[in-house]
Amino acid sequence: MLLALQADGGAAPAASPVAQGTGALMEMMGNMGGIALGVLVLLLIASLYSWTIILGKMGTFSKATRESRNFINAFRRATRLQEVAAFADNYKSSPLAQVYVDVYETYKxxxxxxxxxxxxxxxERSAQTAASEAITALERRLTWLATIAATSPFIGLFGTVMGVVDAFHGLGTAGAATLRAVAPGISEALITTAAGLFVAVPAVVAYNQFAARIRVFASATDDFCRELLNSLEEIPVRSSAAPREEQEVARGFHD
Structure with missing residues (x-):
């Protein structure tokens, strides 16, 4: 028993499962062929670009939501159109402010x-055009996100097919059905498949979330267009009410 304990104490500590898995993955990637490596590089570029779009749109939508909320509150507190025009330039990221600026220029x-x-x-035409331009600006580069989400699994599938082809080629070259003959091709197929899914899933989730946010922006912009046009349409009522009040006051003084 003492000899066994001494033997166990002198042995090197076993590697952790995470280290073993990472080492095995690096070893498989080192044994990959040129086609599989090309697929992984293409998927890496697509992933970096999709995450650039995702992070950029998250900041853009957050800023647009915050500025739209502040602008509509300030708009409803204002009593004159000139007051709104004075601070509308401070909310350039808000589609509501963009609509107001274009409509106010037409009104002037x-x-x-x-x-x-x-x-x-x-x-009305100015409001519709400004709203369309504001929503189009928010939608910019989302088509690339949808394209990456749709094509990444197929790029990974191409790597999968080529990995299976390599596996059968190795099997035919070895002349015997052994695991050593098919393991490199199968590993290439599995890695490229996983890489395609790793790129596609975040892009799909982000695209659906951003599309929902854009629909909210479009609805809010349409509501603001109607509210703004109603305010402009009420100007004759307000302007004609003042002389009527002055006439009543003058009549009271005359009596």
Whole structure:
């Protein structure tokens, strides 16, 4: 028993399962062929680009949501269009502020910046165009994210097919059905398949989330367009109410 304990004490400690798995993975990647390595490099580039889009859109949408909330609160507290135009440039990331700036420019061309609008149709067109441009800007580069999500599994599948081909080639070269003959090809097939899924899954999830956020932005922008046009349409009512009140006050003084 003492000899056994001494033998166990002098042996080197066994490697951890994580280290063994990492070493095996690196060994398999070192034995890969050129086609499998090319597939992995292509998937790596696609993954880096998709994560660049994901992180960038997360920041863009967060800023647009925050500025839109602040802008609509300030818009509803303001009493004059000029007041809103003064601080609208501070919310350039908000699609609502972009709509307001374009509509207000059209309103100024009609009226010079004061008084009721002569025609609401150009204002409606300006609102629709500005809303479409703002939503299109938010959708920029999302098509690349959808493309990466759709094509990455097929790129990985191409590596899988080539790995199986290598496995059968090794089997035919060895002339015997042994694990050593098919192991390199099978390992290439499994690694490229996993890499394709690793790239595609985050891209799919992010694209669906961003598409849902864009629908929310589009709905909020449409609601703001109607609210803004209603405010512009009420200008004649407010402007005609003031002379009526002045006439009543003058009549009271005359009596």
């Amino acid at each position: 061309r009609q009226t010079g910046g004061s008084g009721p609008p002569r025609n609401l149709t150009p204002l």
